[in-house]
Amino acid sequence: MRPVLTLAAAQLRADLRHPRTGKRSAGRVATTLIAYGFSGAVLALSLGRAPAEQALFVGASFAIVLAAFGVVGSYDELMGRPRDNAWLTTLPATEAQHYGARLLGIALTVTLMALGVAVPVGLRAGLTWGAASGLVVGGSIAATVVWTALAGLAVLWGLTLVLPQRALRTALSVARTVLIGALVLGFQTIGASSTALDAPWWPGAWVADAFAGRPTWGLATCTGSVLAFAVLFGAVFPRHYFRLLRLLAHGARQHGKQTRLGRGLTAPERWAIGAGPARAAYGFAVAAFADDRLVRGRLWPAALLPAGFVVFGWLSGGLASTGGRGAAGVLQGAYDVLSDPQTQLHLSVLVVLLFCVQSLVQTLQYSDYAQASWVFGTLPEARPRVLQVGAQAALVWRILLPLHVGLAVLLTLTMPAADAVVHAALWFATAAAVSRAYALAHRAPPFSRASDKFNAASRFVPLLVSIPLGVAALFLQVWALTTLGRAVAVVAGLLAASAVVGRVAVQRPRRAASHPVPA
Numbered sequence: 001m002r003p004v005l006t007l008a009a010a011q012l013r014a015d016l017r018h019p020r021t022g023k024r025s026a027g028r029v030a031t032t033l034i035a036y037g038f039s040g041a042v043l044a045l046s047l048g049r050a051p052a053e054q055a056l057f058v059g060a061s062f063a064i065v066l067a068a069f070g071v072v073g074s075y076d077e078l079m080g081r082p083r084d085n086a087w088l089t090t091l092p093a094t095e096a097q098h099y100g101a102r103l104l105g106i107a108l109t110v111t112l113m114a115l116g117v118a119v120p121v122g123l124r125a126g127l128t129w130g131a132a133s134g135l136v137v138g139g140s141i142a143a144t145v146v147w148t149a150l151a152g153l154a155v156l157w158g159l160t161l162v163l164p165q166r167a168l169r170t171a172l173s174v175a176r177t178v179l180i181g182a183l184v185l186g187f188q189t190i191g192a193s194s195t196a197l198d199a200p201w202w203p204g205a206w207v208a209d210a211f212a213g214r215p216t217w218g219l220a221t222c223t224g225s226v227l228a229f230a231v232l233f234g235a236v237f238p239r240h241y242f243r244l245l246r247l248l249a250h251g252a253r254q255h256g257k258q259t260r261l262g263r264g265l266t267a268p269e270r271w272a273i274g275a276g277p278a279r280a281a282y283g284f285a286v287a288a289f290a291d292d293r294l295v296r297g298r299l300w301p302a303a304l305l306p307a308g309f310v311v312f313g314w315l316s317g318g319l320a321s322t323g324g325r326g327a328a329g330v331l332q333g334a335y336d337v338l339s340d341p342q343t344q345l346h347l348s349v350l351v352v353l354l355f356c357v358q359s360l361v362q363t364l365q366y367s368d369y370a371q372a373s374w375v376f377g378t379l380p381e382a383r384p385r386v387l388q389v390g391a392q393a394a395l396v397w398r399i400l401l402p403l404h405v406g407l408a409v410l411l412t413l414t415m416p417a418a419d420a421v422v423h424a425a426l427w428f429a430t431a432a433a434v435s436r437a438y439a440l441a442h443r444a445p446p447f448s449r450a451s452d453k454f455n456a457a458s459r460f461v462p463l464l465v466s467i468p469l470g471v472a473a474l475f476l477q478v479w480a481l482t483t484l485g486r487a488v489a490v491v492a493g494l495l496a497a498s499a500v501v502g503r504v505a506v507q508r509p510r511r512a513a514s515h516p517v518p519a
Helices: 002-016 027-047 052-071 075-079 082-088 095-129 131-162 165-191 203-212 217-257 267-273 277-291 293-303 305-316 327-331 334-339 341-363 370-378 384-411 417-440 456-480 484-507
Strands: none
Touching (some): 002 095, 027 052, 052 095, 052 131, 052 165, 095 131, 095 217, 131 165, 131 203, 131 217, 165 293, 165 305, 203 217, 267 277, 267 384, 277 384, 293 305, 293 384, 341 384, 341 417, 341 456, 384 417, 384 484, 417 484, 456 484
8 A cells, every 4th residue: 555655646646736936835725625525614604504315415416516617627636647647657666556556646636526516415414403413514515525426437537548559549538428418408407496305317306316315227327336446546557558648648648749730810810810829829720729738628618508508598498688678678677677588598608608618728837737827928919918919819709609609500490590590699799709708808928827826816716706797698699689789789799899909909009028038
């Protein structure tokens, strides 16, 4: 056991070190605990005096989604960087010991997530229904987090070991997006169901079945999956760990050798971006979308989350058009607009969309190659905000525009085609304006922050800001869709304002030199 602990400590130091100074930093551990603890506390307060079984069901369902984001969404960070793995695998130990050390490192992160969610909900249940109920509820939620983490890792590791190398990168990206999207969509469907506790297909209901002692097929599936995990993680994966690392490292090397041919700007992009440093940042961002494993891994799961909410609106039948309400409907007051069933799901979509937009802009700030960001300083007039404008423009053209075209197609399932196009256009203009404002709030060049340096502000600010922004966007949508002409004018005005702000940021005289170029 001692070699395993020594290796685990070495891996933890490598994971927590500062990428430039090499000094140890516990910021990632602290922010993980704070982020999940905050989410668990909000959930616990929202449960009130709910029965213990219902509190367990809601807490477990919420924990499933959070754990999926934490494990599947952060798969690259959990597995370590290829160069770190190359160094760690030279340490004298067996393959099984290296595997055990990596599993311990992942277990630390999963434990922090489980404690952050389970402890507040368990304390709430204990204060309401007694200490025994609190322990059972908290322990069951923690076990749900562990189960979700094991399921996500089993799928991703299995795909890595089974699929051919050429299909691996695409398959992993698709699998991560599908896993997160399916769980979020399932959570939304469960939240709108009056018979959610009886849902045989939802893992949160299986946990509630175990709590109530109900013998169901879902509970049998959960028990069988635990046995399968024991075989996979105890007998199969330990014998293929080095091969797993080689496959991941080979994929990273192949991406580094890929040609940039075929990634030139289209004519509309050249017209919209212009020449200069902004275009250079645009091209750099487009390359990062495809080749930077950190950016690529976080990009599409966040971008496709609003589409999942629209699909849920289609399935639940609650995402009808808000057009043609008339001025009188708007003047009834804020309460009437927010309480109207026709607009409640629109508010949820807008909040999620604006949260994801801010998360996407944050993704543009981080990179595995952050220590090479000094290269931006070699460009003439390469002020950080000019570069942010270029990177944000790539986000708008290459990510947000295709996303909203897809949203328009999905909205045609719930409303007339013309209304669907207008709604999607208004959401796109809002997302473009918010992303530009948020990008210009950053005072450093894009892709210049280390990949493991997420701080508390970067995690919580988008979540807190997206709620009032979503409410404001909802009022703007209801007012704009009074008539078709007004809606078109609002869309054009938002896009024009965003373009003007970007042009001002690009053309404003340079005040000070950007990051110095190393000698």
